Structures are given as C-alpha cells and as structure tokens.
Amino acid sequence: MRKLQLTLACGRYDRTQPLIDGRVRPEGVDLTFLPLRPGETFWRMLNHGEFDVSEMSLSSYTILRSEGDTRFIAIPVFPSRIFRHSALYVRTDSPIEIPEDLKGKRVGVGDYQMTAAVWVRGLLTHEYGVKPEDVVWVTGKPIRSIKPPDGIRVESIPADTTLEAMLELGEIDALVSVMIPSGFGKTVRRLFRDSRKVEVEYYGKTRIFPIMHTLVLKTSLYQEKPWLAVSFYHAFCRARDIAEQAMYGTNALTVSLPWVIDEVEATRRLFAPRIWDYSVEGSLPTLNALMTYLDEQKLSHRKMKVDELFVPNISPGLIDYLRATGEG
Numbered sequence: 001m002r003k004l005q006l007t008l009a010c011g012r013y014d015r016t017q018p019l020i021d022g023r024v025r026p027e028g029v030d031l032t033f034l035p036l037r038p039g040e041t042f043w044r045m046l047n048h049g050e051f052d053v054s055e056m057s058l059s060s061y062t063i064l065r066s067e068g069d070t071r072f073i074a075i076p077v078f079p080s081r082i083f084r085h086s087a088l089y090v091r092t093d094s095p096i097e098i099p100e101d102l103k104g105k106r107v108g109v110g111d112y113q114m115t116a117a118v119w120v121r122g123l124l125t126h127e128y129g130v131k132p133e134d135v136v137w138v139t140g141k142p143i144r145s146i147k148p149p150d151g152i153r154v155e156s157i158p159a160d161t162t163l164e165a166m167l168e169l170g171e172i173d174a175l176v177s178v179m180i181p182s183g184f185g186k187t188v189r190r191l192f193r194d195s196r197k198v199e200v201e202y203y204g205k206t207r208i209f210p211i212m213h214t215l216v217l218k219t220s221l222y223q224e225k226p227w228l229a230v231s232f233y234h235a236f237c238r239a240r241d242i243a244e245q246a247m248y249g250t251n252a253l254t255v256s257l258p259w260v261i262d263e264v265e266a267t268r269r270l271f272a273p274r275i276w277d278y279s280v281e282g283s284l285p286t287l288n289a290l291m292t293y294l295d296e297q298k299l300s301h302r303k304m305k306v307d308e309l310f311v312p313n314i315s316p317g318l319i320d321y322l323r324a325t326g327e328g
Contacts, residue, residue, distance in 0.1 A: 003030040004225070006052040008232075009041040010034075010079060010215070014243040015276065019235060023242065026235040028227070038080070038213060043143050045072075049218065053232060055079050056216040059115040059294060060143065065308060066300035072216035075229050076280045076310050077236040080212035084119045085202065086195035089167065089175045089188050096173060096191060099128035102135055105173035108163035110140040112154055113299055115290075119210045120176050122293035123202070132297055138163065138172050149298030200270065207285040209271070214309075222311060229311040237278055244276070280310055 010016055012035040018024040020033050036044075038055060045054045046064075049071065061074060090096045096105070102124070109117045124130040136153045140163055148154040157163060164181050166172045167188065174191060175181065181188045192198045203209060215236065222229055246254045247264050257263065267275055277283050287306045295303035 003028055005030045007032045007034060008053040009036045009051040010055040011038055013079060015240040016079060018239040018242045024235050024239045026231040028231055039143065046143060052221055053215065053217050055213050057115050058211050058214045058290065059113055059118045061214060061216060062294055062304055062309060063113060063300050066302050066304050070219050073219045073222050074214045074216050074310050075233050076314055077215040077233060077278050078211045078213065079215065081209050082212060083199035084116050084210055085192045085198050086190055087116055087120060087176055087178060088191040089177060089181055090191050091167060092187055092189045099124055099130050102130050102174060106136045106138055107174045107176060108138045108166060108172040109176040111142040112137055112139050113146055115212045116178050117176050118293050118297060121297055122289065208289050209286055211283065211286050226313055229313055233314050240276055240278065280306060
C-alpha cells in the first residue's frame with residue numbers, strides 16, 4: 001500500500017521526539033513532522049487549516065465544536081498537561097497572599113479563552129470562591145477573537161506595552177502566564193508560594209491533571225480514512241512510552257536532573273497506574289471538569305459532552321488490546 005504523505009504540526013517534547021527523529025512512524029503514513037510552538041500551530045491551523053494533523057488547544061477545539069464548527073476531530077492524545085496553580089503571578093511586594101484577595105483586582109491573561117486561563121478560572125471558582133465576574137480581565141492579542149461573555153469585564157492591553165510590563169508597573173495586580181515572567185524571583189513571585197504542595201493536594205482531592213492540548217485531524221481526512229486515527233494514536237502512545245522508559249536510564253541520565261529516577265518513581269506512585277494517560281476513560285475527571293468550566297464561563301455555546309469530542313474508533317477495547325500487547 002502506498003503511504004499517505006501527511007503533515008503534522010506539534011511541539012518538540014520528550015513524548016513526541018521519537019516521532020520527530022523517525023524512531024516511531026504512524027503506520028501507512030509518510031509523515032512530515034513540523035516541530036512548531038503551540039501558539040503558531042494553533043493560529044495557522046484555526047485560521048488557515050495548514051496541516052493534516054496538529055496539536056490543538058483543547059478549549060479552542062471544544063468551543064469550535066460547540067458552535068457547530070466540525071472542521072477538525074480529536075484523537076485522545078494529550079501532548080500538553082500541566083497544573084496551573086503555578087501560573088498565577090503577583091509582584092513580590094503585593095499584598096495579595098491568597099486567591100480570595102483577587103476579588104476586585106485586575107488580572108492579566110494572554111487570551112481569555114486559552115485553556116490555561118479556563119483552568120485557572122475554574123480552580124479559582126471551585127476551590128476558592130473567586131468567580132470570573134469578580135475580576136477585571138486584561139487580555140493580550142487572542143489567537144481567535146471572541147465576544148466577551150455577558151457580565152465579564154474584559155479589557156484589551158494597550159498596544160505599546162506587555163502584560164509583564166504592566167505587572168511590574170502595578171497596572172495589573174496579577175498575571176496568568178504559561179511562561180515564567182522574566183522578573184520571577186526578583187520582582188515577581190507566584191501567588192501560591194508552595195505551588196507544588198497545593199497542586200499535589202488538588203490532584204489528590206479531584207483526580208484532575210489539567211489537559212492543555214489535544215491532537216486533531218482534519219475531519220474530511222478522517223471521514224475518508226478513519227484508520228488514520230488509530231495509526232496516529234498508536235504512534236503517539238509508542239512515542240510516549242519510549243520517553244517514559246528513557247527517564248529510567250541509569251547508565252547515563254537522559255534528563256539533566258541528578259535525582260530524576262526518584263522523581264519519576266514518586267510521581268508514578270501518585271498517578272498510578274500511568275502518569276501521562278492517553279485515553280478518555282483515564283482522563284474523565286479532567287475532561288468533565290473542563291466541559292463544566294467552559295459552560296460556566298460562557299465560552300462554549302452549550303455544555304459539551306466528552307464523547308462529542310473524540311473519534312469513536314479509539315475505544316476502550318482497542319486501548320486494552322494495545323496495553324495487553326505492550327503497544328499502548
């Protein structure tokens with residue numbers, strides 16, 4: 001069978017590196033892997049549909065589906081997952097010490113609808129009683145323009161500055177940032193001073209390990225060749241497994257941390273049986289929470305169901321088979 005020539009845009013992570021260097025290849029595909037930064041990938045895919053397969057903001061994708069935009073369909077692969085308590089920053093001299101202190105304050109965020117911001121607002125609401133309407137949101141340039149939800153105060157950043165600069169000058173009181181601000185440790189600190197402790201407790205309580213990104217195919221491509229979803233799912237699972245095994249290499253450490261093995265083992269105990277789950281069933285608490293948050297924050301046009309998001313042919317039976325054969 002002649003292989004399909006397809007393009008995939010996705011970040012360069014340990015769990016995607018085997019796909020980049022060719023150690024793993026999706027069956028039936030002659031793949032061109034474009035290792036792009038997420039923001040560029042999302043913008044180019046959402047606005048121009050430049051790739052056959054791409055990493056995609058899970059919140060943006062869900063919002064599109066809620067609007068009836070079905071250009072893309074997702075595979076339950078989650079290239080980016082990260083707790084976002086540690087994404088809240090304030091000035092080192094700020095009187096803000098607890099999340100409740102954010103009420104009535106101005107909080108910067110790069111894009112109101114970005115997944116990280118959805119997660120932060122969700123945890124602020126459900127864990128600390130700080131609702132989106134309690135805050136003035138100051139936003140940067142969005143990847144995709146949306147109308148601010150009714151009752152939510154959203155201001156655009158002035159053209160001649162940045163959110164980091166506004167935080168430094170006290171023009172905003174806090175910042176939600178997926179990148180560590182340049183002033184961190186000097187003029188900027190995290191709101192949650194021991195964010196790891198808070199995040200571990202949050203996971204123990206909720207079983208939520210926030211998903212930022214998923215993987216999407218063009219729907220037209222999937223409808224024509226549904227086997228591609230299985231091929232890419234299998235490939236991403238194998239790439240992830242290779243990355244996990246590499247972290248256990250003790251002959252020469254593959255990660256530049258002296259106690260990486262201890263870290264891996266401690267994290268495995270917390271997340272057992274698998275740290276980085278690529279399945280709907282294993283991620284249901286997380287996915288259900290995100291659907292709730294998008295609905296509560298009036299970003300999705302209706303409350304989406306998890307089973308509306310993903311291809312139907314990545315079933316629990318297939319996942320069980322791949323696990324039993326050591327291939328997933």
